[in-house]
Amino acid sequence: MALTTDGIGFRGRRARHAATPMVGSGAATPSSAQPGDATARGGRRRWGARYASRLLLTDLAALILAGIVVHTEPLPTIGAGETLVATGLPYAATTVVLAVVWLLALNVFGSRDPRFCGYGAAEYKRIINATFAVFGFAAIMSYLFKLELSRGYLLVMLPVGLAALLVSRYVWRRWLHRVRDAGEYQSKVLAVGNLATVTELVQELKRTPRAGYQVIGVCLHQSRRAVDADGGPVLAVDGVPVVGDFDDIVDVVRSTGADSVAVTSSAAFGPTSVRKLSWALEDTDAELILAPALTNIAGPRIHTQPVDGLPLIHVDRPTYHGANRLLKKAFDVVGASLLITLFSPILIGVAVAIKLTSRGPVFFRQERVGINGEIFRMIKFRSMVTDAESQLQALRVEQQDAGNNVLFKMKNDPRVTSVGRIIRRYSIDELPQLFNVVKGDMSLVGPRPPLKAEVDLYEDEARLRLLVKPGMTGLWQVSGRSNLSWDDSVRLDVFYVENWSITGDLVIMFKTVKAVMTGSGAF
Numbered sequence: 133m134a135l136t137t138d139g140i141g142f143r144g145r146r147a148r149h150a151a152t153p154m155v156g157s158g159a160a161t162p163s164s165a166q167p168g169d170a171t172a173r174g175g176r177r178r179w180g181a182r183y184a185s186r187l188l189l190t191d192l193a194a195l196i197l198a199g200i201v202v203h204t205e206p207l208p209t210i211g212a213g214e215t216l217v218a219t220g221l222p223y224a225a226t227t228v229v230l231a232v233v234w235l236l237a238l239n240v241f242g243s244r245d246p247r248f249c250g251y252g253a254a255e256y257k258r259i260i261n262a263t264f265a266v267f268g269f270a271a272i273m274s275y276l277f278k279l280e281l282s283r284g285y286l287l288v289m290l291p292v293g294l295a296a297l298l299v300s301r302y303v304w305r306r307w308l309h310r311v312r313d314a315g316e317y318q319s320k321v322l323a324v325g326n327l328a329t330v331t332e333l334v335q336e337l338k339r340t341p342r343a344g345y346q347v348i349g350v351c352l353h354q355s356r357r358a359v360d361a362d363g364g365p366v367l368a369v370d371g372v373p374v375v376g377d378f379d380d381i382v383d384v385v386r387s388t389g390a391d392s393v394a395v396t397s398s399a400a401f402g403p404t405s406v407r408k409l410s411w412a413l414e415d416t417d418a419e420l421i422l423a424p425a426l427t428n429i430a431g432p433r434i435h436t437q438p439v440d441g442l443p444l445i446h447v448d449r450p451t452y453h454g455a456n457r458l459l460k461k462a463f464d465v466v467g468a469s470l471l472i473t474l475f476s477p478i479l480i481g482v483a484v485a486i487k488l489t490s491r492g493p494v495f496f497r498q499e500r501v502g503i504n505g506e507i508f509r510m511i512k513f514r515s516m517v518t519d520a521e522s523q524l525q526a527l528r529v530e531q532q533d534a535g536n537n538v539l540f541k542m543k544n545d546p547r548v549t550s551v552g553r554i555i556r557r558y559s560i561d562e563l564p565q566l567f568n569v570v571k572g573d574m575s576l577v578g579p580r581p582p583l584k585a586e587v588d589l590y591e592d593e594a595r596l597r598l599l600v601k602p603g604m605t606g607l608w609q610v611s612g613r614s615n616l617s618w619d620d621s622v623r624l625d626v627f628y629v630e631n632w633s634i635t636g637d638l639v640i641m642f643k644t645v646k647a648v649m650t651g652s653g654a655f
Contacts, residue, residue: 176319176391177417180246183308183317187244188235190300195231198293202227202285223285230270234293237262243301246319250308251343256298263294309342318346321421322375322384325396326353327366333396333423334370348388349375353400381409385418394421433631450599450630463634464576464601468569475563482513482551482560490549492518495564500581503601508573510581513561515552516545559648565604577637578603579625597625600632610643 203224238244241262248254267290274281311317321337323330330350337345350369352358355377358366366374375384378401381393393413395401410420424445433448451457472479483494496514499507548556555561568574574581581602587595607624608616616624628636 176246179317183246183249183304184244187249187301187304190304191235191238191244191297192231194296194300195234195293197296198289199227199231201292202288223282226281227289230266230289233269234263234266237266238297241265246344250305250312250317251340255301255305259297259301260294263290263297308344312342312344315346317344319344319391320348320389321345321392321394322349322351322381322388322390322418323347323369323372323394323396324351324378324381325398325401325423327358327369329396329398329423331369333394334372338370345392345394347372347394348390349373349384351376351378351381351384353378353398378405382412382416385413385416390418392419392421394423396423451632456634459634460575460632460637461572463637464569464574465572467576468566472566472570475566478560479563482555482563485551486514486549489551490514490517499584500602501584501587501598502573502581503598505587505598507584508568510568510574511564513555513564515549515556515561516547517549559609562604569604573601575601575603576605577628577632577640578606579628580606580608580621593626594622596629597622600629605640605644607640610640610647 238259241258242248243255243258243262248258267286270281270286273279308317318341323333325333330352334347334350337343337347350372352366352369352374355366355374358374368374375388384390385393393409395406395409406420406422413420433450435446435448437444437446486494493514496512496516497509498512500510502508552561565574569576578601579597582590582597587598590597607628608621611620611624
């Protein structure tokens with residue numbers, strides 16, 4: 133039986149025949165989209181259940197740790213044999229009951245749902261929400277039933293338990309990232325839509341493998357007629373095989389064991405088609421994902437409001453002015469002042485090392501372009517020979533920077549001094565920029581400070597970088613540093629400009645510490 137609407141048919145649960153191969157088109161059949169064990173149905177259900185059970189065990193261990201701490205920490209209102217006044221229940225038993233309720237709440241709030249584990253902030257938010265819900269409930273019960281639950285007990289149990297849960301989940305996330313980088317614990321996705329929107333979806337998911345989505349096939353609208361830039365038939369989209377048309381979706385899901393069907397924005401696949409497809413997928417274990425034409429927009433800026441069955445997606449405007457900017461300025465000045473004090477021994481030591489090992493000044497000053505195109509002098513420790521600029525053009529001719537026609541980056545740059553190689557590897561040469569931050573020319577976090585020659589080559593999108601102050605670190609710093617292409621640098625900086633927040637800045641600074649300590653992507 134086929135479900136048909138808008139000229140699109142979906143083969144239903146009683147379909148007798150597989151999707152018809154596109155003879156003469158050269159496109160792959162559904163069976164050819166199987167990557168390794170892709171034919172096994174319910175892939176995410178199996179690995180998701182294993183992963184959730186491991187999380188349950190470590191959640192339990194985290195709460196046991198919190199219980200041990202709360203009963204060994206000397207609290208004036210809790211003795212070894214103290215009990216709750218109304219029930220006579222020992223505090224040890226109270227801890228057991230609280231831990232069980234806490235574990236249940238973590239499950240109810242979906243903190244172990246594989247869709248939210250391993251990427252983004254949703255997993256951590258659900259843990260925090262579940263934790264405060266449990267303790268809010270405990271406080272209300274204590275008040276209503278006169279349990280006289282010690283506030284000291286709650287003040288220790290809450291932060292210790294929450295911290296232990298978050299740390300254990302972070303450790304698991306790091307493990308999940310490693311196995312996903314190796315191609316495991318991925319949700320198999322079938323991408324559906326027209327050529328342009330599907331191409332963008334495939335590229336975005338390939339760019340972030342740690343999100344856990346592996347596109348195994350593509351169903352295009354009128355795929356037999358789709359042509360590439362050279363006028364030939366479209367056999368694959370960014371390396372992912374085209375396996376059928378819209379009416380082949382359900383059969384492809386069955387034959388490949390796809391976990392999800394991601395439908396991109398397409399005039400040919402309207403709301404009625406989406407609703408019919410959700411019914412057709414009922415017995416396949418595959419979930420339906422809608423991928424709207426919204427890219428490079430952070431989750432906190434997106435809000436969904438259903439209106440009579442119509443989901444309206446609200447996108448908050450980027451915030452460049454007002455209270456948020458004042459808060460960021462205060463964060464920069466206070467943070468930079470503290471860091472100058474903290475790193476003052478290193479600043480002095482590096483200055484002495486540069487002066488003793490090479491001729492020339494300790495600092496290197498260079499004009500850079502700041503907010504709204506204003507020019508300022510950025511200060512760094514000198515890491516190159518004094519005539520480095522005069523050698524630049526010869527090096528540009530000698531070695532072209534592949535994938536980066538604006539910035540010049542070169543591994544084993546002969547202009548770098550012996551001390552310079554060390555301080556550049558760990559970004560110590562950039563510490564004097566803290567004075568630029570205090571002065572107000574830069575921020576702790578922001579886009580990379582560009583040269584005027586680079587800005588002259590900017591296209592319209594790249595100029596969005598100038599709407600905020602440049603930063604000592606940023607998404608570019610924690611996403612590859614010197615290994616990034618020009619396009620990736622622009623994409624990351626524009627994403628930051630449109631989605632920045634104080635919380636995001638703190639996350640980037642935390643990741644910067646790791647990137648700097650490992651020296652990854654620096655040369």
